[in-house]
Amino acid sequence: MVERRPLTSLLTHFVLVLGVIAIALPIWITFVAATHDQYRMNQVPLPLWPGTHLWDNLSQTLFGAGLSGTEGAPVWLMLFNSLAMALMISLGKIAISLLSAFAIVYFRFPFRMTCFWMIFITLMLPVEVRILPTFEVVANLGMLNSYWGLSIPLIASATATFMFRQVFLTVPDEMLESARIDGAGPMRFFWDILLPLSRTNIAALFVILFIFGWNQYLWPLLITTDTSMTTIVMSIKQMLEAAEQSPQWNIIMTTALLAMIPPIFVVISMQKLFVQGLTETDK
Amino acid sequence: MAEIKLTDLTKSYGPTEVLHHVEGEIKDGEFIVIVGPSGCGKSTLLRMVAGLETVTSGEIAIAGRRVNELEPSARDIAMVFQNYALYPHMSVRENMAYGLKIRKLSKAEINKRVEEAADILEIRQYLDRKPRQLSGGQRQRVAMGRAIVRDPQVFLFDEPLSNLDAKLRVQMRLEIRKLQQRLGVTSIYVTHDQVEAMTLGDRLMVLNGGYVEQFGTPIELYDRPASVFVAGFIGSPAMNFIPAMVEGDTMVLSTQAKLPAISSYRGAALLGIRPEHLTPDENGPIAIDVDMVEQLGANTLLHGKLNGSDHEMVASVPGHVSTETGAQHRFSVASELLHLFDPATEKRLEA
Ligand SMILES: Nc1ncnc2c1ncn2[C@@H]1O[C@H](COP(=O)(O)OP(=O)(O)O)[C@@H](O)[C@H]1O
């Protein structure tokens, strides 16, 4: 900001505070709901301050059968399923796209441009578009109700390959030549030089992909029928639907609260690298 | 220690040939400078020796061994790049040790070599820093350190000083020369700067448009340039060229001024005279109408036109000369300092 007149600064603060309230209030209400018992949550007015039932709710949600009166899996298992799916998607995508970008940028092989365009075309085919054929393939491979089925169809994607291609193109040619003179073979160059140079980009991509994987809803819903394979994002929706009696808001909100923690943890722990990636110019 | 032999070396990118039939023998321990204007193929030639570019035809031999098909790491060379090409995520020590680590030298041996090199280059206190925490000159030293620790048979430099400021460039130039003399490693150094080339090289290879114009010691190049290009490129300010006609035993300039003939050649020629070889002489045959004066302190440069023509001339006269523009100055030249070139082929006409 160049101008610093009191009025404009008042206005900017006002807008910022509004924004914070818009984001923070629903989270606060979720937290408050997770600290009361079922009966308090069904009386109006809804509480605005925390109650005393957080631990009860947490232990019932995490280790009990979730909602009383249903046969859901305990939430810790769903958290684990979601975590496994999100990690497999993000790490799998990063590994595959790093290698394919490496191949496209640094190797001259027959049909290189054909490969490039084939990868490019898949940009136009996200899971939602190819969901039926993909389901059939996964079903035929016997991967329904498995972690492989949850993650592999989502791993194939072009965006990350493109991003790494751009990153690799910014690495000066002399770096490769220097490594060749030093006697580093292609894979050694990849490990010792290319990977460390891309580490901030890898971190940024990991954050984005982890959240993308964690938030998957449609695909897991389609291919898991076994309750022990339910993911947490699916289960929140199911809990709402399963509420034939009065909804147990305390449990649902505790689940929602738990579902938020891993993405927040990932964002916070990667923040430093993230910012470095934005400010670092040396390559 | 190694000698290098280039035999009928050619390089093409697709249909365009950028290097034509390069020949040259480099003796063990020699410091060779490849010099020429931008785009003449200097880097390409150096990179072919390094193994970073393929050889289209011809042969490169290092220490008597054909290396055309060898990987750069197998040629026992080290290279210093213009932009240094240090690995940004490694410390200075790791940068220097990387090649040795790949060659599986013992930890103790690596440390010993890195520290020796660091002492030679006076960069010991920076060993644990990252390249981005160093100045340009320090990075330059690290790049050289990385070359030294490999203990190679050949050093290759591609314009290593062109990213430094003028003062540091002069200082590093001397250091590179001293270092090379001390280590006695055969070196090839690429530059477009003729002063750098003259001060560094035992011998200079002058490249122009992919052709070797001349390959010789700095003094040979200065005293007996093989072509108009070399004559104009080596020496500063550049040589003056005047069309002339050799008839009988006189040489008639385009302005009808006459000089004694210096060789058995008869016919049209291009006469070359270095500015510093024009000596003021009231009765001299060469008259210059001065239109600009540059005072350099130790000497004075007189710029002007050859009297009665449009040929730009420069004379370098020792000491201070004051003159007004438009004044005419006359000069004579010792006949052994004249150069004659064939106007068609631009090659030197020998006496
Ligand atoms: N990879 C390449 N593909 C095609 N032409 C090239 C390539 N590299 C260099 N050249 C051409 O070869 C010539 C010599 O280049 P170079 O050796 O880099 O010149 P310099 O003497 O400035 O170092 C130039 O005309 C350049 O355009």
Ligand SMILES: [Mg+2]
């Ligand atoms: Mg060059």
